[in-house]
Amino acid sequence: MSTHTQRPIRIYGVPMDLGQNRRGVDMGPSAIRYAGLQKRLERIGLTVHDSGNIRVPGPEELHDDPQYENACNAFAIAEVCQRTHDAMLQCVAADERAIFLGGDHSMALGTVSGALNREGRLGVLWIDTHADFNTPEISPSGNVHGMVVAALMGRCPPPLRVGERLLQADQIIMIAVRDLDPLEKVAIREAGIKVLTMRDIDENGMANVVRAALRLLGNVTAIHVSFDMDSLDPTVAPGVGTPVFGGLTLREAHLIMELLADDGRVCSLDLVEVNPILDERNRTAEAAVELASSLFGQRIL
Numbered sequence: 265m266s267t268h269t270q271r272p273i274r275i276y277g278v279p280m281d282l283g284q285n286r287r288g289v290d291m292g293p294s295a296i297r298y299a300g301l302q303k304r305l306e307r308i309g310l311t312v313h314d315s316g317n318i319r320v321p322g323p324e325e326l327h328d329d330p331q332y333e334n335a336c337n338a339f340a341i342a343e344v345c346q347r348t349h350d351a352m353l354q355c356v357a358a359d360e361r362a363i364f365l366g367g368d369h370s371m372a373l374g375t376v377s378g379a380l381n382r383e384g385r386l387g388v389l390w391i392d393t394h395a396d397f398n399t400p401e402i403s404p405s406g407n408v409h410g411m412v413v414a415a416l417m418g419r420c421p422p423p424l425r426v427g428e429r430l431l432q433a434d435q436i437i438m439i440a441v442r443d444l445d446p447l448e449k450v451a452i453r454e455a456g457i458k459v460l461t462m463r464d465i466d467e468n469g470m471a472n473v474v475r476a477a478l479r480l481l482g483n484v485t486a487i488h489v490s491f492d493m494d495s496l497d498p499t500v501a502p503g504v505g506t507p508v509f510g511g512l513t514l515r516e517a518h519l520i521m522e523l524l525a526d527d528g529r530v531c532s533l534d535l536v537e538v539n540p541i542l543d544e545r546n547r548t549a550e551a552a553v554e555l556a557s558s559l560f561g562q563r564i565l
């Protein structure tokens with residue numbers, strides 16, 4: 265097996281804001297590129313290609329679109345996610361690693377469903393304040409970015425199915441969760457998904473939490489990291505649509521990435537929910553770039 269760490273990296277933007285109701289997150293890919301993502305990765309010796317953005321319609325174009333009850337823009341989101349899925353399949357076919365820049369988290373329906381086609385068995389690390397495990401039946405908001413994991417497991421109605429493979433409960437570990445809706449909490453317990461919460465991090469320390477996650481994913485050959493920037497505390501990442509205090513410090517987030525880099529199995533990364541309108545001088549996008557460079561091999565010493 266050629267080591268993961270020498271394979272080139274392909275970047276795509278998914279400027280989608282259809283999965284939630286605050287404007288601005290569609291500018292996330294520009295903000296992260298402006299913060300110097302490609303240069304930072306090249307500086308650590310990586311070959312990086314940027315393929316530009318996946319085509320995403322603006323909400324203004326969707327006035328006449330059919331709507332699914334309590335899953336806003338489900339049809340349009342699914343179309344974008346199908347294109348995102350196809351882009352990920354190309355990365356898989358070329359044996360490239362991939363970074364997808366959001367956009368809101370609903371785009372992960374495309375990235376993860378595509379990554380499930382990697383050779384061997386895929387594991388997913390979902391690093392997020394929220395579990396994104398609602399379904400249209402139980403979602404308080406109807407926002408699809410809060411349903412992605414349920415959709416990936418085949419628990420959402422047909423518009424929210426992309427690709428042929430479903431994610432299994434033992435293929436995903438959630439880290440840094442601290443804000444669940446009441447019925448979502450019940451659903452996630454019943455589904456048997458392993459959730460490593462902020463309390464686990466407080467009690468055991470981040471290094472032990474990440475090592476536990478990697479042990480639980482011991483039988484996977486490739487790992488997709490879905491990093492929601494709202495997992496960071498709003499004092500370090502203010503530019504997100506749903507800030508919740510009590511989040512990760514920048515160092516805790518770096519440590520996740522550094523330990524994953526040492527592990528060597530990471531094949532793809534989502535960086536989602538950067539909202540430049542709500543940000544302060546692009547610091548959330550800059551944090552995203554720093555974290556990506558740690559994940560792909562930047563070392564302090």
Ligand SMILES: [Mn+2]
Nearest residue numbers: 369392396492
């Ligand atoms: Mn999320």
